Amino acid sequence: MSDTPTFSAPIGTRDVIGPESAQWEGLVSLFATLAHRYGFSLILSPLFEDVGVFHRGIGEESEVASKEMYVFEDRSGRRLALRPEGTASVVRAFVQHHPLTPFKAWYITPAFRYERPQAGRYRQHHQVGVEALGTDDPAVDVEVISLAARFYGALGLRRVRLLINSMGHDECRSAYVNRLGEYLASHVADLCDEHREVWSKNPLRLLDCKKDACVAVTSEGPMLIDHVCEDCRTHFVAVTEGLAAIGVESELAPRLVRGFDYYTRTTFEFVSDALGTAQNAIGGGGRYDKLAEQLGGDPTSGIGFGSGVERLLLARAAEGIETPLLERGLDVFVVDTTGHDRATVLVDTLRGAGFSVDRAYDQRSMKAQMKVADRSGAALALILGPREDEVGEISIRDLRGEGGQQNVTLTDLVAELTRRLSQ
RNA sequence: GUGGGCGUAGCUCAGGUGGUUAGAGCGCCAGGUUGUGGUCCUGGAGGCCGCGGGUUCGAGUCCCGUCGCCCACCCCA
Numbered sequence: 001m002s003d004t005p006t007f008s009a010p011i012g013t014r015d016v017i018g019p020e021s022a023q024w025e026g027l028v029s030l031f032a033t034l035a036h037r038y039g040f041s042l043i044l045s046p047l048f049e050d051v052g053v054f055h056r057g058i059g060e061e062s063e064v065a066s067k068e069m070y071v072f073e074d075r076s077g078r079r080l081a082l083r084p085e086g087t088a089s090v091v092r093a094f095v096q097h098h099p100l101t102p103f104k105a106w107y108i109t110p111a112f113r114y115e116r117p118q119a120g121r122y123r124q125h126h127q128v129g130v131e132a133l134g135t136d137d138p139a140v141d142v143e144v145i146s147l148a149a150r151f152y153g154a155l156g157l158r159r160v161r162l163l164i165n166s167m168g169h170d171e172c173r174s175a176y177v178n179r180l181g182e183y184l185a186s187h188v189a190d191l192c193d194e195h196r197e198v199w200s201k202n203p204l205r206l207l208d209c210k211k212d213a214c215v216a217v218t219s220e221g222p223m224l225i226d227h228v229c230e231d232c233r234t235h236f237v238a239v240t241e242g243l244a245a246i247g248v249e250s251e252l253a254p255r256l257v258r259g260f261d262y263y264t265r266t267t268f269e270f271v272s273d274a275l276g277t278a279q280n281a282i283g284g285g286g287r288y289d290k291l292a293e294q295l296g297g298d299p300t301s302g303i304g305f306g307s308g309v310e311r312l313l314l315a316r317a318a319e320g321i322e323t324p325l326l327e328r329g330l331d332v333f334v335v336d337t338t339g340h341d342r343a344t345v346l347v348d349t350l351r352g353a354g355f356s357v358d359r360a361y362d363q364r365s366m367k368a369q370m371k372v373a374d375r376s377g378a379a380l381a382l383i384l385g386p387r388e389d390e391v392g393e394i395s396i397r398d399l400r401g402e403g404g405q406q407n408v409t410l411t412d413l414v415a416e417l418t419r420r421l422s423q
Numbered sequence: 424g425u426g427g428g429c430g431u432a433g434c435u436c437a438g439g440u441g442g443u444u445a446g447a448g449c450g451c452c453a454g455g456u457u458g459u460g461g462u463c464c465u466g467g468a469g470g471c472c473g474c475g476g477g478u479u480c481g482a483g484u485c486c487c488g489u490c491g492c493c494c495a496c497c498c499c500a
Contacts, residue, residue: 011491063498117496125500259499281500308500337458366458374460385458399460
């Protein structure tokens with residue numbers, strides 16, 4: 001060992017390695033497949049943006065924007081931030097490029113938040129999600145939620161519940177907030193210690209407080225869903241009826257107030273009952289009909305959702321689901337003890353023919369190479385030793401079953417492999 | 424930002440009240456089987472005991488600090 005300093009991944013971050021990365025690969029490809037089935041196309045956008053994108057988008061007052069963002073200056077003094085969530089960048093890209101609407105995009109992205117790490121909570125986590133801009137048709141709300149529900153189902157998750165609420169639009173919400181404020185003002189003394197002082201800053205947040213004191217007060221008070229305007233009410237009913245029509249169960253959650261300020265009308269959250277109470281949200285989203293304007297674009301409705309990859313995998317584990325999301329198996333593993341470059345040519349030929357192939361290196365003993373072959377998970381071992389070399393043949397050994405072995409000529413090899421691997 | 428638990432081999436962990444060459448299981452490597460993995464047997468490699476300081480004749484063990492991991496509050500994915 002040298003005395004060179006060693007490094008480990010920064011606090012709150014992790015490396016995804018080995019079998020776990022196969023889970024990720026499978027999850028992402030499953031999501032991509034579903035997103036395509038719903039008419040969404042992949043969008044790639046920068047991991048960092050002008051801080052204004054996030055401040056104007058998710059709200060300067062919000063917990064995430066005010067104290068959890070990774071903000072930095074680049075070498076020419078631009079104020080940038082690593083994205084704390086996926087939606088704002090997509091909407092910024094939409095505003096910048098004026099694509100045809102409806103614009104339906106899906107993404108997989110890291111998201112960065114400066115928080116204390118905890119079970120299911122990281123400073124860099126990853127989300128898959130979709131955004132649909134250009135329509136406020138309740139049908140698209142239903143589609144987005146349906147995609148999420150179908151995705152969780154395909155992952156094998158069963159202990160998932162959908163919570164849904166409406167935030168109303170600007171006017172009906174602010175009227176409600178005033179009403180809620182008045183109600184709270186007359187019950188300040190009964191609020192929890194923390195909120196007794198700061199309730200007026202953002203009365204909506206009180207609905208989300210889990211302290212008994214606040215719950216007792218707000219449960220007697222006005223609920224947003226009962227005070228949204230007629231249009232918002234109609235929209236909400238259309239969404240819930242649409243969900244019912246396609247068999248997606250939802251629970252009205254009048255206290256559901258999500259963390260970003262851009263939400264209007266439909267908001268929802270999927271929670272896993274397998275994850276306990278602390279970090280049980282596996283996905284969430286909603287409608288953001290003012291966001292495009294707030295980012296300098298024409299008024300454009302939008303809705304989307306994001307889902308945390310780490311939490312989805314944790315939820316799968318918590319439900320005891322052991323089915324791998326991706327089988328990472330090789331077709332063949334080449335063992336060569338001739339000491340020439342036979343293996344180099346052989347693996348290249350087979351890869352060119354479309355097989356997934358790996359081999360042993362460093363001219364190890366046959367026993368050692370066979371051990372590596374076994375560990376590789378390959379279906380078949382191709383053994384090339386002096387004996388085979390002499391007669392221009394190669395041994396095919398079954399690594400999955402009893403270990404039966406058969407010799408074929410090099411010219412017959414591809415045909416024989418094709419035959420055996422298609423069984 | 425606040426509080427609790429824990430840092431010993433690649434991994435999971437033992438190491439009473441300080442005492443000399445720090446252990447196990449698994450994994451890895453080699454051999455048993457002079458050409459054959461998955462079972463078995465034998466052997467081997469691999470540790471500044473997270474880091475820094477202190478107490479002591481002597482610290483993996485006690486004290487302080489620090490960093491990291493885990494968990495909870497909070498917030499969220």
